[in-house]
Amino acid sequence: MGSAAAYVGGGVELVLRRNPEVATLIDLSRCGLGRIVKTAEALSLGAQVTLAAISRNGDVKAYAGGSLAYLAGHIAHNNLRNMITIGGAIGRNQPWNDIVPHLIALGAYVEIQDDQERVMPLSDFIRQREPGTLILGVRLPLVNADLHGFLWRFTRTQQDISLLHCSALIGVQESVVSAATIVYAGRPGGTVLYPKVAAELIGRPVKAETFLHAGGVAAQAVEVGDDLRASGSYRRELVRAAMVRLGEEMAGVAQ
Numbered sequence: 001m002g003s004a005a006a007y008v009g010g011g012v013e014l015v016l017r018r019n020p021e022v023a024t025l026i027d028l029s030r031c032g033l034g035r036i037v038k039t040a041e042a043l044s045l046g047a048q049v050t051l052a053a054i055s056r057n058g059d060v061k062a063y064a065g066g067s068l069a070y071l072a073g074h075i076a077h078n079n080l081r082n083m084i085t086i087g088g089a090i091g092r093n094q095p096w097n098d099i100v101p102h103l104i105a106l107g108a109y110v111e112i113q114d115d116q117e118r119v120m121p122l123s124d125f126i127r128q129r130e131p132g133t134l135i136l137g138v139r140l141p142l143v144n145a146d147l148h149g150f151l152w153r154f155t156r157t158q159q160d161i162s163l164l165h166c167s168a169l170i171g172v173q174e175s176v177v178s179a180a181t182i183v184y185a186g187r188p189g190g191t192v193l194y195p196k197v198a199a200e201l202i203g204r205p206v207k208a209e210t211f212l213h214a215g216g217v218a219a220q221a222v223e224v225g226d227d228l229r230a231s232g233s234y235r236r237e238l239v240r241a242a243m244v245r246l247g248e249e250m251a252g253v254a255q
């Protein structure tokens, strides 16, 4: 499939961008990709599942504290959430996109179809993606279901896109951080995993000081830049603030 054809998810982005190169649209609405299914190993979200459906689904609400369900119910506008699909969000993956970084923080795998059907970590897929690959859906591993999903999107208004996005997945055992994944996006560059920041949390107590320290490391490690919406130095402060907010949430003192 060359650049002259495009799969249609919810069509939101395709209609807005109207790429004149695209002469053929491929309808996925009758391919059986619109279901959310819980198996023994994973919660599977078909590529045609909309944000609205995700936000209402009981299994997604129960997964990792419900962070994905909350996110899916709060970005863009109500009408748009009835159209935006998981496949379309991954297919477009703008640098400020909130869905892709959050799925990566949750440890999502993507199911794809190119010359064969394959499953791979979503983080690898967005790095290596070949044009024309069909996204069939994502799988959220159930081993992460009881961890704590976190997201913080700094926006000027509720419906604005993020000036900075931070997502995390945190495991706690006996008041000590036992597992951590940290992702930033909208820097204004796109999604990046920061294992170095996560390593500053693992093995440390769930206390405000732990996250304050990690915020200092993150402010050094996360590559931020200027664009029309915010300066790099402002974003650097937001990078730090996201870790402080994560600490407040983990310590149960978030406002």
Ligand SMILES: Cc1cc2nc3c(=O)[nH]c(=O)nc-3n(C[C@H](O)[C@H](O)[C@H](O)COP(=O)(O)OP(=O)(O)OC[C@H]3O[C@@H](n4cnc5c(N)ncnc54)[C@H](O)[C@@H]3O)c2cc1C
Pocket (backbone or CB within 6 Å): 006, 007, 008, 009, 010, 011, 012, 013, 014, 015, 016, 028, 047, 048, 075, 076, 077, 080, 083, 084, 085, 086, 087, 088, 089, 090, 091, 092, 093, 096, 097, 098, 099, 133, 134, 135, 136, 159, 160, 161, 162
């Ligand atoms: C006003 C507005 C506000 C928004 N706010 C936010 C926000 O705050 N946060 C956020 O994260 N996003 C936001 N979005 C962006 C939204 O997530 C994207 O526009 C998303 O790409 C739309 O999804 P869709 O299903 O309609 O995509 P479509 O327009 O259908 O497709 C987008 C791209 O993905 C490809 N594609 C679709 N399905 C598949 C598939 N199964 N396999 C392979 N490729 C596929 C298409 O060919 C196309 O290239 C906003 C959009 C609007 C219009």
